[in-house]
Amino acid sequence: MSALFIARVVGKIVATRKDERLEGVKLLIIEPLKRDGTPCGKPLIAVDSVGAGAGEVVHAVKGREASFPLPRPGAPVDVAIVGIVDHMYLDPGSGEGRLGN
């Protein structure tokens, strides 16, 4: 999976016992999407840095960069939601569908 990808928020996690650098951080369940909006890939747990909600299409970053948007440096995370997709247009001939909220 590439470092930056499109996904849909499909749920949330509550975990009171966790690394203290994740205090107050929202944990959402996201499902990676293909360009036509169909789910593709296993669900991932992402930290939310933009106020995303259930059902919304977002773009997320995977890897070390996922900790950068969080208030406390060095938080142990590997997936973060970094934006909410308004629209995504496909080039003609690269498939149907218009993805967005």
Added chain:
Amino acid sequence: MVIGRVVGSVVATQKNASFVGSKMLLVQPLDLDGSDYGQEILAIDTQDAGPGDIVLVVSEGNSARQAMGRGDAPIDSVIIGVVDTIDVVRVSRHCEGR
């Protein structure tokens, strides 16, 4: 991060020095419908998880070392949370994972 269930633990007396004092747990990744998927992960426990607990596992080297507080540890998976509740809005069929 992924969700998983603690299914075992691993003891190794002869190991890299940075593992000394750390608990190594075997975690089976779970899909949102609770079914197992993929291979078990061996993760360092930092949240005192126990057998059968549903946990959060981060699998990224730098994050794992941060969670463990050991910048030199040769690891990439750490348990960083024990899950209380999982609320799923919808579960859909998905193609082969990436």
